[in-house]
Amino acid sequence: MKVISNGKLLLKITQEYGNAHFTLSFSAIFSFLFLLYSFNFNSQTVRPIVLTLFLIYLLTTLYVWFISKQIKRDLATSREIQKRTRLLGIPLIFTILVGNIFSSSYGFTLITKNKTPEYIFAIYAFLTQILIIGISGLNLFKPYVVDSFLLAISLFIALTIFYGVMLVLVANLVSSTFAPKWMLPIGIVLLFPLLTGNLFSFLLGFGLIKKARNKDASSIEKWQKMWRKILSNSMAVFGLFFIIFMFSLSVISPWTFDYDFATENNYSAILQTPTLEYPLGTDDFGRDLFSRIVFGAQISLIVGFSATVIPSVIGGTLGALSGYYGKKTDNIIMRLLDILYAIPGILLAIAIIAAFGANTVNLIIALSVGSIPTYARTMRATVMQISNYEFVESARALGASDSSIIFKHIVPNSLAPMIVKATLTIGGAVISTSSLSFLGLGVEPHIPEWGNILKIGSTYLETHSYLAIFPGLCIMLLVLSFNFFGDGLRDALDPKTN
Amino acid sequence: MKRLFALLLVAVLALAGCVQTKKDVEGGGDADTSTSGEKPSVEILGMASNENDLNILRDQLTKNGFDVVLNIQPDYGSFSAQKDAGNYDVALSSWTTVTGNPDYAVRGLFKTGGDYSVVSDSKLDELIDKASTLTGDEAKEAYKELEQLLVFDQAYIAPLYISNKAQGIYSAEVNPKTVRLPKSRAQVWESISFNDESLNESETLVLHQAISTLTSLDPIKGNDGSINTLNTNMYVRLVNLTDDDKVVSDGSLSYNHVMADGNSEFYFILRDDINFAKVENDTAVDTKELVSAEDVVFSLNRAKDPNSVPDHRTYSIHENIETVEIVTDIAELQNGKVAGSDETILDALSKGLPAPVTELVDSKEDVDNASGKYQVVKITTPNPFPQVLNYLAHQSGGIVSEKQVSSINTYDVANYDPNKDVAYGDQATVTEGNTYNNHLYASGPYILVKKNDYEATFVKNPAYRVGSEYEPKIKNISVRFIDDNDSALSALRNGEIHVLQSVPETKYDVVTSDKNLTLNQADSNAVSYLQFNTSGREVSDSADLRKAILYSINQEEFITYYQGNKRPAVSTVSPLIDTGLKLEADKEKVTEFLKAYNESK
Structure with missing residues (x-):
């Protein structure tokens, strides 16, 4: 050495x-x-x-x-x-x-020298769970809690203890290439907390299974290398942490938060400043801002994710086809997409919502349509480059069909730039969702959504500023997290740095 | 170790026992919805600007077992389109009685065939007509009967609240004592003065208006927020409303006015110190033409005649005028008596005149008040109708120049082509650019010089009651068009505009805490209410369903939301006459009416 x-x-x-x-x-x-x-x-x-x-x-x-x-x-x-x-x-x-x-x-x-990605996942799975318990625990100061509260909290405490044990085990027994065989079933068990939104647990389980099976050394090394790169970037890690924390919080919120606090007006508690009962204060209808923000994360994340996944799938497919076949196909698809590209995205979204009405599904469609061309362009460029590689030639020589060449050989190798692009634009989608709601074009005004909450806050900016600060901070932090994580991902996946 | 676990378990159980769950608090299932079976659905139509009201309504109706659908339209145009198409169960509406009389608050809205009416009920029509002929306590009783039928028995409307008015004044420059805040009538410009009166001649007063497209500057061709204030200040009327809605001659074309015995004849004695003004080279000049009785007769005759101009928007307000004439026989005044008194009409009209009446003249050429030569106008109504005076105080009762209007409106009314024919008061003639050709003749304190999308410029009428307290104080006025109320408030705060007529309820703190600003508050005649759809919907056929919705409304909650800056209402008449009726939310009645509705299905 x-x-x-x-x-x-x-x-x-x-x-x-x-x-x-x-x-x-x-x-x-x-x-x-x-x-x-x-x-x-x-x-x-x-x-x-x-x-x-x-x-x-x-x-x-x-x-x-x-x-x-x-x-x-x-x-x-x-x-x-x-x-x-x-x-x-x-x-x-x-x-x-x-x-x-x-x-x-x-x-x-x-405290440990042995920092495998699994160990880091175990840390954050543990921390996420503790913070979730803490945040949900604030509901104890409310007049009442939802019926499933106690059960859910007990489950979370059990999970926390489980993660704590895993933390110690992983630190001592898992190395960068190896995990004991008996960790395989534990790894499988660790996949299930995904249902509570704890993606770290899922990643930990996935890593453990991979290492315990110990089948494909190169894939383990790839996994190890990629995560090591991402995890060495502190900002990317905290970005990922905040995204998963918000995601988890929004998944478990129906079990520990009461939706009525977020939507039912309470005229005896209008515009209260933060207290233990209302940790972030109440808005002008006496609704608990804290509950509203927690439930609001659901819509922001759902719309943000969907409005990224849908165009990347559609755009990706169109881009792959046009990049692979070239000539006329390319010309027709890309010119049509160019036309779509020429229409300003937010205007298109406003037009779609004005025509079909404001609800979550229309919001997703409206935001998706406008961003199809950019994904198609990214995909097309990568596919054009890859289809000239020798392994594609050889697949063709072996008589593989076009569709199997595209979807089995080319697309998997051109996903990296798409993933990076998607992570970087998902923040934009979250902002667009909030902007449209802020303009009164998103979801119905009483439904908690960060843009809606911010809209009410903007009216009281001078007298009750906390109404605007908290939802604003949430939007900002989530978008920032996506951007930091996207940056980390790009550095890790970029072939030039590999 | 085992003991520790046991202890932990006990501790957890004890803690869990302390926590109240939702079930504990609510004590099992929802009692009220289970009785009524299927939830009735209500579609509420409203505008985005009333989002808060809609949210409160949604909350109240949901809590009372309704399934609420909100139909929120971004602006008034799309709101009206949805309303005309009948796509609503209830429409969140508002009404401001700008004439300050109860008849105007019900006639157009609820009478069969009224301008804005969707209601058709012969009993209601009868009550509206009956109430209009009465005054005092009799009128109060009649309107109480009307409200009982309209709101409580039939529930054609469900009232929400009466708004207050709040005006913000940039008192660092403008003297807040000179800025009036009338309940009904539009802003009074002639009284406003700067703190430093020497600036009145040189400095421009900047006022605010939301709408920049002016319907028409012919007073009878518009009745909306775009021209109400402008036309009120550009044309003088026979009478005026005080800040609390009394009809007076102060600041009007008449010295005095009188209602004759029988409540259907009205006399006005005209002053001779107002001339028409016109615009020449961006400034107002005195035309030396007196605003006379001939102009009054001309103006009111065209106001009540639906065919006098194309797009006549206000004839229904004046349809109760039968004749308008100039009185030349002084004996008529000497013999006639004032309503409810022994005083002769002449005595009543003669109060405070510059010289006693010696002669009533027909022609404007002969008028000379100083030597006792006056003009008197008489208006008659087919039925006793004291409230006609309020209508005369309305912007559409403004006096225009017979000579000027006749010379401009030479087109044929039936074949009017807006692309070719130029009508008096067309906004194109005062808009900067090729079409500019200002032909306005103003009888009021100010005259519009020109406008663009940004502002409208006014100058004072040089021949308007010169030397009196009603002579306009400030020479130049600019009306700034700012659509968004929050932006307008910002403009007020940095002194860009001097007076803001409507400060939002949530921003009172901001205005009062700013030492440059003064907040003026007053009652207003604006009522918010729910209009039920009267055709093709469940609510149209079932009074029970309407009443269930009516009793779901808790006005107290609206008032709390607006931090006490609203008042309870019963109908659009409420701000004008307190009939003593009151709407109170009642969950039991809701259940009862819903049950009746479900049974009748």
Whole structure:
């Protein structure tokens, strides 16, 4: 093994050191925000809870700073991080209890040297579940909870314990190429929590199955390599985390949240500022903003995903056909799509909704139609390039039919740019959904949807700003997450960097 | 270890016991919907601008066991189209009684064949006609009877609330004491003054209006928000409404007016200090032509005649006028008595005149008030109809120049071609560009010079009651067209416009907390109500279903939502006459009427 002698370079390539600074800055930013919010400037009083949070975050920040100094010293003296330093990560894990996802996940990554993708998935599956319990738990302050609440929470607690156990097992037994055979059934069990929206658990299960079966070494290596690349990008990881967290929250919301709080007007609680009962306050109809935002995620995600998947399938197919056959087919398909491309997307969407009425299905169709051409173009370019490769020639020489060449040989090899494009445009779809609702062209106004919520907020921007800030932040964070994750994905899948 | 688990289990169970679930709170199934079987469906038609009302209604009806479908249209045009097509069970409507009299609040809306009416009920027609002839307590009783039939017995409409008016004034520049906020009549421009009165001559007052397409500047050819304020300030009327809807002669063409005994003859004594103004080289000039009794007779005769102009929009308001004539026989005034008193008409008309009446003249050439020569106009109605005075105070009762209008409107009314013929008051003639050819003759305090999509420019009439308190204070006025109310409020806050007539309820705080602004609040005659579809729907045939919807409405919740800035209503008459009736939400009645409806099916 090559020994790196340059201390500065060593610092640079040591992930723990870089991540320490990342964690440090985010904890510092949050502690500063808490400090700002801890003093009520209107009534000149201190908010004790917020002040406590500030102190905890501040302590965390200082602690992480201390760890980063330790790592630096370790690397200077012994070229690797000492066990003693790694153990310093344990207290950090508990910061999840105050919602500091950055330091908690950093704590997890610090305590072990063996960072397989499975381990990272186990961490985030665990953290996601804890945060879900915490967020759902806020419903206990409501006058009542839904009937399935207790059952669901018990299930979540059981899942959390399960993930915790898996965390320890994976850290100790799974390597970058190998997992014990008996993990296969566990891996299969881990696929099921997908029903709670916890995609990390699914990924963990999938990885474990792959490694436990130990059949195809090259596929394991590919898997390992791709995720290692994505996971080494902290922003991409947190992007993925936020997407999966929102997704999971929206999937489980019917079991732990009451839809009535989000839609039924309550005139005795109009425009209340955030309290424990209404964590994000209430809107002008007395509806709980917190419940509305949680339920709103459903529509934003459904429309966002559908309005990305539908055009990528249609556009992808059209692009593949036109790229493979070329000549007249290409000309006809692409010219028709060019015509569609010439119509401004949002105008087309508005026209479709104006003609067919405003509801979720029409919204998806309206947003999908406009983005078909861009997907077709991306696909066509890749297919044209790939159809000249030798393996396509040989398939053709073996007498394979056109359709099997396209869908078995060419399309699987041209998916990477499509996936990257889809991840990067899904954020745009979320914004378009919200914009149309904001303009009153999306779903019905009483149905919780982020654009709808923001619309009400915009009326009260000056007097009750929290009504606009929270849904705005959610839209922003979700879109940002998709963009960061898309960036990470692009770096990982880009053949040039491989 | 086992003990620990047991303890944990106990702790969890104990905690779980403390948590109330939805079932515990509601105590099992939904009691009220199970009795009525299938949920009746209600389609509510409304505009996007009334989204909040629609949401409250949806919530209230859903909670009372209805299946609600919202039909939200983006603007008034598509709303009307849907309404005309009958695609609704109930339509969220609103009505503002701009004349300040109860007859106007019901005649057009609910009488068979009325301008906006979908209701056809002979008993209701009878009550409307009967109530219109009465005054005072008798009228109150009659309107109470009418409301009982309209709302409670038949439920043709379901009332929601009465709105308040709120006006924002940029008081850093404009003197808020000079800006009136009348209940019914349009904004009064002539009284407005800047804080620094020396600026009145040089500085332009900037006002606001939402609609930039003007229907017509001929007062009888339009009755909508695009011209109401403009025409009110461009044409003087025989009488005016005060801020709380009393009919007076102040600020009008008459010195005094009188209703003669019998409630069907009305006399007006005209002043001689108002001349028509016209526009020359972007400024107003005095035409030296007196606004006279001849012009009054001409104006009111064309106002009541549906065939006087194409697209006559206001004749139904004036259909109760039988004759308009100039009185020359002073004996008629000496012998006639004022309604409900022993005073002679002449005495009543003579109050506060510059000189006692010596002669009543026929022609405008002979008028000279200072030497006792006056013109008197007499209006008669076929039936006793005291409220005709309110209609005369309406914008459509504005006095135009007989000479000018006759010289412009030379086309044949029956074969009018809007592409070829130019009608008096056509907005194209005042719009900047090739078609500009301002032919307006204004009898009111201001005259429109020109307009574009951005603003309309007005200057004061140089011959309007010069030297009196009614002489316009500010020389130049610009009416800025801003469609969106929130943008208009922003414009007010940075002083781009000086007065905003309608501050949204949710923005009162913003205006009151701004030290540059003053908020003026007053009652208004605007009522929001639900109009039931009267043909082809379940609600059209079943009064029980209508009543179930009626009693589902909780007006208190509307008022709470609007932070107390609305008042309870019973019908469109409510802001004008308090009949003592009250609509209260009643869940039991809803269940009862729904049951009756289901049984009758």
